[in-house]
Amino acid sequence: MKKAVHFGAGNIGRGFIGLLLSQAGYEVCFVDVNENFVSQLKERGEYPVTLASEGQETVTVTNVTALSSVTQADEVIAAIAEADIVTTAVGVSILKHIAGSIAKGITERLTVSSAPLHVIACENAIGGSAQLKELVYAQLDEESRTKADASIAFPNAAVDRIVPLQQHEDVLKVVVEPFYEWVIDSSQMISGYTPIGGVHYVENLDPYIERKLFTVNTGHCSAAYLGFLRGYETIQQAMADEQLTSLVREVLLETGAVLVSKHGFDQAEHTKYIDKNLERFRNPSLTDEVSRVGRSPIRKLSPNDRLVSPALEAHERGLSYAALTRSMAGALLFNVQDDPEAVELQASIADIGVEATVTKYTGLAADHDTHKSVMVEYNKLK
Numbered sequence: 109m110k111k112a113v114h115f116g117a118g119n120i121g122r123g124f125i126g127l128l129l130s131q132a133g134y135e136v137c138f139v140d141v142n143e144n145f146v147s148q149l150k151e152r153g154e155y156p157v158t159l160a161s162e163g164q165e166t167v168t169v170t171n172v173t174a175l176s177s178v179t180q181a182d183e184v185i186a187a188i189a190e191a192d193i194v195t196t197a198v199g200v201s202i203l204k205h206i207a208g209s210i211a212k213g214i215t216e217r218l219t220v221s222s223a224p225l226h227v228i229a230c231e232n233a234i235g236g237s238a239q240l241k242e243l244v245y246a247q248l249d250e251e252s253r254t255k256a257d258a259s260i261a262f263p264n265a266a267v268d269r270i271v272p273l274q275q276h277e278d279v280l281k282v283v284v285e286p287f288y289e290w291v292i293d294s295s296q297m298i299s300g301y302t303p304i305g306g307v308h309y310v311e312n313l314d315p316y317i318e319r320k321l322f323t324v325n326t327g328h329c330s331a332a333y334l335g336f337l338r339g340y341e342t343i344q345q346a347m348a349d350e351q352l353t354s355l356v357r358e359v360l361l362e363t364g365a366v367l368v369s370k371h372g373f374d375q376a377e378h379t380k381y382i383d384k385n386l387e388r389f390r391n392p393s394l395t396d397e398v399s400r401v402g403r404s405p406i407r408k409l410s411p412n413d414r415l416v417s418p419a420l421e422a423h424e425r426g427l428s429y430a431a432l433t434r435s436m437a438g439a440l441l442f443n444v445q446d447d448p449e450a451v452e453l454q455a456s457i458a459d460i461g462v463e464a465t466v467t468k469y470t471g472l473a474a475d476h477d478t479h480k481s482v483m484v485e486y487n488k489l490k
C-alpha cells in the first residue's frame with residue numbers, strides 16, 4: 109500500500125486531504141501536536157466525514173494512523189523516509205515548525221533511496237509548497253540538497269473546501285461542505301507520477317490559486333470582518349444580512365475585475381463563480397464561526413495575501429479597490445481576544461497608531477493611494 113504522511117489532523121486535514129488520499133489507496137499517517145487526535149486515530153484507524161447537505165451522507169475514512177510530532181520525532185522521520193507523498197495542512201505560519209522533521213526525514217530517505225517524493229503544502233497561500241521547500245532546504249546540507257533536487261519535488265497547490273470548527277461527541281468526526289477542489293501544479297512534479305483521484309493537475313497554477321484565494325478567501329474574510337463589526341457570530345448569520353452580502357459582492361467585483369484582466373477569465377463565467385461562492389458561504393447546513401474565518405488578521409493583511417495583493421493589482425491597473433480597503437479596515441477592527449494576531453494588531457494600534465500599523469503589516473507606504481483609502485475606510489467603520 110502507498111504511504112502518505114500528512115501534517116495536521118485538523119479540519120481540512122481530516123475533512124479533505126486525508127479523505128482523498130485514503131480514497132486514492134494510500135495509508136495515511138497523520139502527524140499532529142494534538143495528543144487526543146493522535147491517540148484516537150491510531151487506536152481506531154478510521155474516522156467519519158459527514159457531508160453538510162440535505163442527505164447528510166457519511167463516509168468512513170479508513171487505513172489511517174497517526175504519530176505525535178511532540179513525542180515521536182524519530183518515528184515521524186522514519187515515516188517520511190518511507191513515504192510516497194508528504195502533505196501539510198497546519199497553517200502557513202506553522203510550516204517553519206515542521207520543516208525540521210521533514211528535512212531530517214528527507215536526509216534519512218536520501219541515504220537509502222532515490223525514489224521520488226512529492227511534498228505538498230495544502231495551505232491558503234500563494235506558493236505554499238515553495239515556502240516549505242525554502243524552509244526545508246535551509247536545513248539540508250549541500251549534498252542532500254543536490255540529491256533532493258533530483259528526486260524530491262514541492263509542487264504548489266490550491267485547496268478549497270469549507271470545513272468549519274468541529275464540535276461533536278466524536279472528536280474525530282468532521283462535517284464538511286460537499287464541494288471540493290484540490291489543484292496541483294503538474295509542471296513542478298516529477299515525471300511519471302501517479303495522479304491522485306479527485307485532484308486536478310494543471311500546468312500553470314497561478315490563475316487557479318489566485319482565483320481561489322482572491323474570491324473564496326477574500327470574500328470569506330470580508331464577510332467575517334464586516335460581520336464581526338455588526339455583532340454576528342457566524343458567517344451564515346452575516347450572509348443573511350442583505351446589505352452585508354452586497355458589500356461582500358462589491359469586494360468580489362473588485363477582485364474579479366483584476367482576475368479577468370490578469371488571467372483572461374471569461375467575465376460571465378467569473379460572475380457565476382462569485383455567485384456560487386456567495387451561496388457556499390450561506391450554506392445553511394454549516395455553522396462557520398466569524399472568529400475562524402477572520403482568524404489571524406495579520407496573516408490576512410500581509411502583502412501577498414487575499415486583501416493587499418489584489419488591491420495593489422487593482423491600483424496598478426487603474427481599477428477600483430475601495431471595497432478591498434474597507435475589508436482591510438475591518439481586519440484592523442477585528443478585536444477578538446483569543447486570537448493572538450488580533451491581540452497583537454490591537455496592541456500595535458494602541459502603541460504606534462493605526463497609520464503606522466497599516467504600513468507595518470501590509471507593507472503599504474503611508475503616501476500610497478491604497479494606504480490612504482484604508483485610513484478613509486477605517487475612520488468610517490470605526
Ligand SMILES: NC(=O)c1ccc[n+]([C@@H]2O[C@H](COP(=O)([O-])OP(=O)(O)OC[C@H]3O[C@@H](n4cnc5c(N)ncnc54)[C@H](O)[C@@H]3O)[C@@H](O)[C@H]2O)c1
Nearest residue numbers: 116117118119120140141177197198199200231232270271
Ligand atoms: N478549514 C478550511 O475550510 C480550510 C480550507 C482550505 C484550506 N485551509 C487551510 O488549511 C490549513 C489548516 O486549516 P484548518 O482549518 O484545518 O486548521 P486546524 O486548526 O483545524 O488544523 C491545523 C492542525 O495542525 C495541527 N498542528 C499545529 N501545529 C502543528 C505541528 N507543529 N505539527 C503537526 N501538527 C500541527 C493542529 O493541532 C491542528 O490539528 C490552513 O493553512 C488553512 O488556511 C483550511
Ligand SMILES: O=P(O)(O)OC[C@@H](O)[C@@H](O)[C@H](O)[C@H](O)CO
Nearest residue numbers: 232267268269270271325328401
Ligand atoms: O484558513 P484561513 O484562515 O486562511 O481562511 C479562513 C477561511 O476563509 C478558509 O479556511 C476557507 O474556509 C477555505 O479556504 C475554503 O476553501
